[in-house]
Amino acid sequence: MKKVVLGIIGVLLVGLIVACGQDEDATDGETQEETSNSQTITLGVTPWTSTVPPTEIASLILQDMGYEIEQTQADAGSVYVGLSGGDIDVFMDSWLPVHDVYLEKYSDSIEETAMSYDNAASGWVVPTYMEDINSIADIKGIEDEFDNEMYGIEDGASVTGVIDELIEGYDLDIEQVNSSEGGMIAQAMRKMENEEPVIFYGWRPHSMFNKFDLKVLEEEKGFFESASVHVITNNELQETAPDAYEFLSNWSIPIDDVEEMIVKIEEDEIEPKVVAQEWIDNNQDKVDEMLGK
Incomplete structure (x- = not known):
């Protein structure tokens, strides 16, 4: 009789261990499924x-x-x-x-x-050492001082089209030179190192206003808001x-x-x-x- 009881207990214990193992496998499976399904x-x-x-x-x-x-x-x-x-x-x-x-x-x-x-704020930016240039209108007639160029960001940016419209709206003999943001800043820095005239596109928030003494030019025709x-x-x-x-x-x-x-x-x-x-x-x-x- 004792052997029968021990046998039954043994079967129950094996079943319990198997069931626990299956539950653990199921839990692991659910966790893996949940992780794999994370959005x-x-x-x-x-x-x-x-x-x-x-x-x-x-x-x-x-x-x-x-x-x-x-x-x-x-x-x-x-x-x-x-x-x-x-x-x-x-x-x-x-x-x-x-x-x-x-x-x-x-x-x-x-x-x-x-x-x-x-x-x-955003718009055309010049260094503060250009004391006589405070608005877009001040550029008219002296475009050659800037080599008839202003520096902008990449072609795919919508502001590129706004800048082209501004150039036409103010009838400026200026060409927009496009590159990456970093490329634009590098071009401007080369000019500013020698305190040469330079115009480029600027906006806040940006570290350019922490690194350099800059001013955003007044723009009376509403191209930039x-x-x-x-x-x-x-x-x-x-x-x-x-x-x-x-x-x-x-x-x-x-x-x-x-x-x-x-x-x-x-x-x-x-x-x-x-x-x-x-x-x-x-x-x-x-x-x-x-x-x-």
Whole structure:
């Protein structure tokens, strides 16, 4: 009888061990499946220094929310194409009204979701040692002093067309020379090192205003207005990732903070993710507010 009882107990123990093993395997399988099914959010990144800090901060917060994050590098026009086609979910650095043309073109598939900050000045910039040049109109008739050139950013940027319209509107004998943001700054620096006349495109937030003594030229005809910077999402995000969409719809950040982070990244050569995490740590109340906590 004792042998029978021990046999039954042995069978029960084996069954229990097998069942526990199956439960553990099932749990592991569910965890693996959950991880493999985690949603990816793709953020578009233009080749502008102003895009980096907000993109890195949003990426870190979205990762903490459980999302996989990808970043796609492209010029502004390509970012909006990606947004409209669903290949890109979020763009953190849309400049309005300059980018209104994209919002109108892709209005069926993208939307303006939040404003990051406003009062972002932009326009033609000259060094302050050019004391007699304070407005665009002052350039008329002395274009040859600038070698009949002004330096702009990449061809794909919508501001490139605005600058061409400005040149025509003021009837200036000036050609826009386009390159990357870094290339434009390098060209301007070469001129400024010898205090030569130079015109280039400038905007805030940007470290150029921390590095150099610059002034934005007055522009009386309205080609440049004070801009506001916005978050743009594709129309699917609200349905596919409602908590991410809610966070982004509450997004805001001071322009001074963005400019300070740009300086840390460029001049102090601190990794963008480190700078972004520092901002999050120092602004947890604001982060909680954006997350709706």
